[in-house]
Amino acid sequence: MSDNGRFIELCALTDISDPGTRGFDLDVGSDRPLRLFVVHKNGEFHAYVNRCPHTGAPLEWTPHQFLDVDNSFIQCAMHGALFRPEDGFCLRGPCVGSSLEPLTLATDEGRIRVALPEGSQLPSN
Numbered sequence: 001m002s003d004n005g006r007f008i009e010l011c012a013l014t015d016i017s018d019p020g021t022r023g024f025d026l027d028v029g030s031d032r033p034l035r036l037f038v039v040h041k042n043g044e045f046h047a048y049v050n051r052c053p054h055t056g057a058p059l060e061w062t063p064h065q066f067l068d069v070d071n072s073f074i075q076c077a078m079h080g081a082l083f084r085p086e087d088g089f090c091l092r093g094p095c096v097g098s099s100l101e102p103l104t105l106a107t108d109e110g111r112i113r114v115a116l117p118e119g120s121q122l123p124s125n
């Protein structure tokens with residue numbers, strides 16, 4: 001995927017184990033950072049906004065830990081909702097049938113980059 005100016009680099013592909021997750025708080029020019037996380041499972045990378053569809057709470061148990069104890073599903077720390085890593089769909093819990101908000105990733109040249117949502121600005125360096 002080519003860089004069209006809307007992508008921002010997050011980390012190296014090797015920075016996230018398989019299975020594994022990593023959270024990021026990005027300054028996107030608004031009053032709040034864009035909170036997101038990347039999940040790496042079965043060789044695939046996916047990114048979601050770090051916001052549970054149940055209450056809007058952040059999902060992680062501890063910093064960078066978004067998977068359940070079996071590393072099978074993304075699990076919300078607040079009330080235990082389970083989401084499929086590959087599409088963010090909620091299989092069990094109070095928000096069953098809803099989905100995490102996906103973000104577009106690019107995984108080229110050994111790096112992971114995320115596409116910023118509409119209305120956000122690239123951080124100034």
Ligand code: FES
Pocket residue numbers: 052053054055056057076077078079080081093094095
């Ligand atoms: S806030 Fe995530 S399941 Fe309730």
